[in-house]
Amino acid sequence: MDKNIIREFSLYVLLSLAALGIFAFTQIFLVLLVLPLLLGVYTYKRNVAHAMVLFVAMLIIALVLNYSMFVFVMFAAVSIPMIMYMKKAKDMEAIFVGLAFSVLAFVLTVVFAKVAFNVDFILDIKAELRNFQIPPELMESYKQAAGGIALKQAKELIIELLPSILLVCLFFYSALIYFCLRLCLRIVDKTYQAQAISQLHLPGRPLLGTTIMIVLAMLLSYFTKQNVFVTNTLYLVLMIFSFDGIAMVFYIFEKLKLPAFVRFLLALVAIMLLHMIGLAILGWIDVAFRLRRKAGQNG
Secondary structure: OOHHHHHHHHHHHHHHHHHHHHHOOOOHHHHHHHHHHHHHHHHHHOOHHHHHHHHHHHHHHHHHHOHHHHHHHHHHOOHHHHHHHHHOOOHHHHHHHHHHHHHHHHHHHHHHHHHHHOOOHHHHHHHHHHHOOOOHHHHHHHHHHOOOOOHHHHHHHHHHOHHHHHHHHHHHHHHHHHHHHHHHHHHHOOOOOOOOHHHOOOOOOHHHHHHHHHHHHHHHHHHHOOOHHHHHHHHHHHHHHHHHHHHHHHHHHHOOOOOHHHHHHHHHHHHHHHHHHHHHHHHHHHHHHOHHHHHHHOO
16 A cells, blocks of 8 residues: 555544544543534545545544543544545535535434433423523513513524424534635646636525425315424425525626625625525525526627
């Protein structure tokens, strides 16, 4: 076997050991970010087979240090399929593939917690939210500011939307890994060309897919007499189109003859002002009327 491969593999194993050993009990989020980047860069420089060997080595290290740490390594695996799609210049697909593997890692984490520690994450989160006591003065001020809308109703809405909120968090985790991988790949490979944010498009047929999702949710709600399916589905649809809306915002500001840094700051301000609903509407208009694609065809 090539000595360079062995040396490089050993280096990544040591880096993984450092990440798990140094940060695991102090900066959990840092571990959830560092490990996928290590695995992703190694996948890019070698191949999937080598990356799977490194992944197994990470699992062994985690089990030796503390068997609960394997959760971090499970989330690290999302970067392997993401790199495969990024190599094919399918960046938006890479984010959604990362989401799928993040959901799988989360499900395995929930199952592991239940089997190993008899802990139910979802029920515990709901119980914490229900038992959370809202200060009376905060409730009073919120009622006055929001026209009589009680914080208790907002808390119940959060509990009802918990499944889709968790999915949205995993989506943005996948997006964060994607953007960090972009930066890392530019550092390790000067020839790497990432797709511009303004040129990212939702994969497949998003209008058809989201319509089917809404119809199925409405049918489930009709037969089960629960609105939770429709509420969560609508929230997910907003999330899906908001990402296209972000790309549309960058596309609009890209046309301005301003320095790149200024355009980027203006785009961020616009995104914060529009919020999810505004971005989702903008994204839906772009997808429905194919605005960016038509503009690209017209030069």
